[in-house]
Structure formats: C-alpha cells, structure tokens
Amino acid sequence: MDYKDKNLKAFSSKVTFLLIVILGGILAYASVHFFLRADLTESKQYAISDSTKKMLRNLDDLVNVRIYFSKQLPPDLMRIESYVRDILGEYDAYAKGNLNIEYLDPGKSSVAQEAQSYGIPQIQMNVYTKDKFEIQNGYLGLTILYEDKFETIPIVENVLNLEYDLSSAILKVTASEVRTVGFSQGNGEPELIGRDSEFELLSKNLLQNYSVIPVDLAEGNSLDTVNTLIVAGVKNELDENALYNLDQFIAKGGDVIFLVDTVNVNEGLIAEKPEHNLNEFLENVGVQVGSDMVLDHSNEHASFNQGFVNYIVPYPFWVKLIPQFFDESSPVVSKLGSVVLPWTSALEISEKEGFDYAVLATTTERSMTQSEPFNLNPEVAAAGDSSPKLPMIALISGSYTSFFKDKDINGFADSSDDFVETSLSPVRIFVVGNSDFALDRFMRQFPQNRAFLMNSIDYLTMDESLIGIRSKAIKFREIKELSDSERMMIKFLGVWLMPILVVIAGGLRAYWIRKVRALKSF
Numbered sequence: 001m002d003y004k005d006k007n008l009k010a011f012s013s014k015v016t017f018l019l020i021v022i023l024g025g026i027l028a029y030a031s032v033h034f035f036l037r038a039d040l041t042e043s044k045q046y047a048i049s050d051s052t053k054k055m056l057r058n059l060d061d062l063v064n065v066r067i068y069f070s071k072q073l074p075p076d077l078m079r080i081e082s083y084v085r086d087i088l089g090e091y092d093a094y095a096k097g098n099l100n101i102e103y104l105d106p107g108k109s110s111v112a113q114e115a116q117s118y119g120i121p122q123i124q125m126n127v128y129t130k131d132k133f134e135i136q137n138g139y140l141g142l143t144i145l146y147e148d149k150f151e152t153i154p155i156v157e158n159v160l161n162l163e164y165d166l167s168s169a170i171l172k173v174t175a176s177e178v179r180t181v182g183f184s185q186g187n188g189e190p191e192l193i194g195r196d197s198e199f200e201l202l203s204k205n206l207l208q209n210y211s212v213i214p215v216d217l218a219e220g221n222s223l224d225t226v227n228t229l230i231v232a233g234v235k236n237e238l239d240e241n242a243l244y245n246l247d248q249f250i251a252k253g254g255d256v257i258f259l260v261d262t263v264n265v266n267e268g269l270i271a272e273k274p275e276h277n278l279n280e281f282l283e284n285v286g287v288q289v290g291s292d293m294v295l296d297h298s299n300e301h302a303s304f305n306q307g308f309v310n311y312i313v314p315y316p317f318w319v320k321l322i323p324q325f326f327d328e329s330s331p332v333v334s335k336l337g338s339v340v341l342p343w344t345s346a347l348e349i350s351e352k353e354g355f356d357y358a359v360l361a362t363t364t365e366r367s368m369t370q371s372e373p374f375n376l377n378p379e380v381a382a383a384g385d386s387s388p389k390l391p392m393i394a395l396i397s398g399s400y401t402s403f404f405k406d407k408d409i410n411g412f413a414d415s416s417d418d419f420v421e422t423s424l425s426p427v428r429i430f431v432v433g434n435s436d437f438a439l440d441r442f443m444r445q446f447p448q449n450r451a452f453l454m455n456s457i458d459y460l461t462m463d464e465s466l467i468g469i470r471s472k473a474i475k476f477r478e479i480k481e482l483s484d485s486e487r488m489m490i491k492f493l494g495v496w497l498m499p500i501l502v503v504i505a506g507g508l509r510a511y512w513i514r515k516v517r518a519l520k521s522f
Contacts, residue, residue, distance in 0.1 A: 048090050049469050052167045056091060059098035063170055064145040065091075068106045068115040070138030074125050077140065083159045084142075091166070106139040118143040119152045146173040151208075164469045168208050171462075179461050181206055182215040182226035187242065187276065188235025190439065198439045199232075205454055210461065220245030223254070228461040232259035233435035235274040240411075243281060247403045251420040255428045255460040257453075258282065259435035260289045263374065265343045271374040282431065284403045285396050286352035289433040290345045293374055294319055294390055297366035300340050300446070304378055313378050318342045321361045321392055332455045333360045333393070340446040343376070344434035346390035355398035359391045393432050400427045430456050 065088065069081050092099050106112045112122070120141030126134075143152040144166070151169035156162065172178070183192040183199065190198040192214045197203070206212045215222050215229065218241045223229070229249060238246070250256060262279070264272045271293070279288045295316035302315035319341045326333040333339070339361060346369065351357055365388040400423040409419065436442060443450045 048087065048094070048163055051469055052091070052163060053094045055167060055171060056094040056099065057096060059095055059170075059174065061098065061146070061174075063095075063099050063174065065099060065101045065142060066118075066145065067101070067103045067142045068111065068120050068139045069103065069142075070125075070140070071105055071107055072136070073138065073140075077125065080140070080156055080159060084156060084162070087162060087166070112139065115139055115141065115143075118150060120154050123155060144169045144173055146170075149173040165208075167469055172209050178211050179209075179227045180211040180213060180225050181457060181461060182213050182222065182229045184217050184229065184231045184234065184246075185214040186216045186218060187238055188274070189231075189233045190435075198441075201440045201443045201450065202438055202453065205450060206457065210457075217242035217245050220249075223249045226254065228255045228257065228457060230257045230259070230457075231278070232257070232438055233261060234276045234278055235261075235264065237275050237277045238281075243277075244404060244409060246281070248418075248420060250400050250427050250429070251402050251423050253423060253425050253427065257430040257432075257456055257460070259432050259438060261435050262289050262291050262345045262433065263293055263343060265376060265436075269376040271343075271372075271376060281403055283350075285400070285429060286350050286355055286357070287394060287396060287429075287431050288348045288350075289431070290348050290369070292345060292369040292371050293317060293376075294341075294344050294346050294363060294387075294392070294433075295368050295370060296320070296363045298322055298364045300342075302342075302378065315378050317376055319344055319363060319367070319392070321363070325362045325364060325389065327358060327360045330358065330360050330395070332395070332459050333452065336448055336452055336455070338446075338448050339393070339452045340437060340442065340449060341392060341432070341434040342436045342442060344392065344432075344437075346387070346392060347394050347431060347433055349391060349394060354401070355396050358395045358397075359393070360395055361393040362389045362391055363387075365389055393430070396429045396431065397426055399423055428460055430460070 067084065067088075069084070073081055088101050092101055104111045104114075106115050116122070118141075120139055120143065122137050122139060124135050125138050125140075140156050141152065141154045142156065143150050149172075151173050153165050153169065183189070183203075185192060192199050192203060192212070203212050213222055213226070215226060217223075218239060220241070223245060226249070229246075231246070246256075258278065260276075260278050260282070261274055264274055266272065273291075282288055296319045297316070298320045299314055299316045300318040300320050301312050302318050303310060303312045321339045321341065323337065326336065328334050346363070347359075349357055349359070367387055367390055369387045369390070402419070402421050404419075405421055437446070437449045438453055443453075
C-alpha cells in the first residue's frame, strides 16, 4: 500500500469516527429533549391518552406531584412502582415543565408525617426474606398539589385506573370551580347518603371531581347550584311543585340524566309497577319508557338460591348491551365493552321538532319483550314477543319548550315571574329505562356500568377529557356463537386432530426412512 492510500484510509477512519460522534451526540440530545414510546397493545394500556396529553399541555402553572413509596417494597409491589415511574415520565414529557415530580422516602419520620398529613396511610405489606414470611409497614401513595389545593391517591393499587386517577386529580386541583352533581331525593329514590345508601360507590367516584348533593325537587332551592341532575329510581308521583322545578331547571340550561323504571323487581322476583309520572313529563321531549320488560339472547349470568343450593344461570332479563350495537360516534359508549341493564324496559321515541335524537345503544337482533303478568323465574324458559334492536339508551339535545307552556302555574309556582318558556341554550337529556344498573351491587359486579354512567356525567358536567381515559381499561370480548355442527366440528378437531397429525407424521417419517435405506442399498 503506497503513502497516498495510507493517508486516504486514515482520513476515512477519522471522518467515520467524527460522524459516529456527531450522530451519538444528536441521539443523546434527542433522548433528553424528545419523548417517544410505542405501545402495541390494542387498548393502549401502557401509553397515556390524547386527552391526558392535551390536559398536560394546557397547564398554565406548576403542579407538584409527591410520591411516598417505601424503599423496600415486596416484589409484587415493585412492578407498581415501576409503572408509576414510567407513566409519570410520560406526564412530565408532555407537561412542558409545568409538572414537578418528587420521590420522597417515607422511611424518614418527617416525610412519613408529611404523607400522613395528606391522608396517605401506613399499610402492612407481606414480605418473604431469607425463607421467612414477614409483615412490614410502608407507604404506597401520592399527592398532587396546586396552589393551596391538593388531591391524594392514598394507596396505588390498580394500575389500570392510575391514569384516570392522576388526570382527574390534576383536573380537580387546577379547576377554577368545582361543578356540582345533584341527585333527586324524596320521591321513593334510593338514598344517596347514609347507612342505607345504594349509591355509595357512584357518589364515591363522583366526589373525585365534583361536589355531590341531594336535591328535594319539591323544594328546588338547591337546584341553583347544580350543573347536572340525576333523577334515578323514582317510585312515587312528583307533585306539581317538583315537576315545575325540574322543568325550569332544564329550561334554564340544566342537563339531566333520567334513569326511569316502569317495573320494580323485589328480592322474591315479584314485579311491581311504580306510581311515578315521569313518562308524562318525558313525553314533552319525545321519549317514554315502555311498560314491557326486555329479554335478550345477549345477557349476563345471575345467581339464585333454591333452599340451600346456590346456582348461577344465564338470565335473559339481565340484558347485556354490547359494542356491535353501540353508537360508535359517541364518546360516551364507543370505547365501552358492555353495559348490563337488569330488569329493564326499552325506550319509545316519537321525535319532536327542535330536538336531535341519538340512540347510543340497542339490544341485539335476538331480543324480545314480555308484558304483564311477568314471569321472572330463571328456571322457566324465556318467552315474549320478538322485538329486534330495541333502543335502550338515548341522548336528546336541542331547544327545550316548557312542560308548563299554556298551563296555569299561579297556584303552585313560587316565582312565576321568572318562568322560562323556551330554553335560551340547547339542553341535553340522557334517558335509560332502568336505574338498578347504577346501584352498588350491580356496579361492583359489572364495573362497565360505572364507566358508562361516569362517562355520561362527565359528558354533561365537565367535558369529554376523562372519558377515553376511563374506558380504555374495559374491553369486552364477545364469544362468537356457533351452530351445533360447528361445535361438533371443533370438538372433533380438538380431540382427534393432534393424534391424526402424529400418525401422519409417523407414517411420513417411516416412508422417508424406507426410501433412504432403499437408496443406500443400491
């Protein structure tokens, strides 16, 4: 190799080294200043949603996140810590410097006292060390602070809900005002607050983002502070004062969720008709709840007792609404896996001018209705009139005209001078022909019910920012229904396919060995 070639080779090596250094520097700079992460799971379990990214980008001041995790965590809790670090890393990347994240050691007494002051409790954790089982105390909580407000997640347990918990806490502390959700009471509805409350789980979830108050419609005074009103499980007739206050709440721009039963089922599976007059009121917006009960081939299992025997059977009266029959354009239901409505009735829609009607969910094409007298016994074959694709959940929006238009209100209205005949802004009304699905026992059994109702409340009260976060963790996989011949074929293949393949493989191998031996013998 001559002198010229040696110089060229040396120059080429230096250029290559310089390019590698420059490229390494660019990658190092990009890794610090740009965030990229790919989540290949279908429901994006390990990436934050677009709603959260938008919220973080819109932060206009510093939000502090303080994490109080003990240093020595059991192996099963270390994955939670790892997940928290990962997701907060993403939060920090999109917050543009407006998120200050601190990891504090509660092993120090001052830090432990600070954690407890924010409502983070000391918990007991099971630890296996050196072939011994021990119980140690520790902390696994965090708090979000903004100005003089704070929200706490006392124990981080379910990572599937962590993004929702974090984002809702940030939204709550940074909100300029706390919006209010009201529950109608005093007309036979289940109690919202108290020892006998059947809405405890729902109210607990609502309190993460809203102020929640009971509302006596007959009085109507507290309606002035309510943004969204929930009328659920009314059994008694509303008097004219209650109807007037409800009517004027809507006319003045209030949004309402009606969960209306036309049949109540007690523990003995005895069906009773409530005495409310909500259908008469709802007719004003072109919707009523039917008097028949709906059965569907798509249903959930229910547990029943017979003597000392407990058995679980598919129960057609527990209707399971599934994604194929959801309105895909609606953020309220588009990402849900299912909604279960026990002992429900269908909606009857007679469209009125000035309103838009969106049916958010229907039954399947194999549904039916049953009229009185109802036979709800799970051991009796379900029977009824075929009624495919019944509307079950509807959203009505548009210009509202008062139920009391052209009626004399002087006899009962306290403030007839403030009477609003036509709403000044569009109103939104949800109607579902069932309230049982929102009770604690059904929301615990079917968490997707909670997601649906919270989506509906968020849609009306706040905005759509929390809907995608909540729904992504709930995915329903429908089992495809097969005919008898298809089931027999699958069973045959499952039992005999592998032995047949083994025999064929053995035969081919034996044939190949004989062939090879025959060739070698020549």
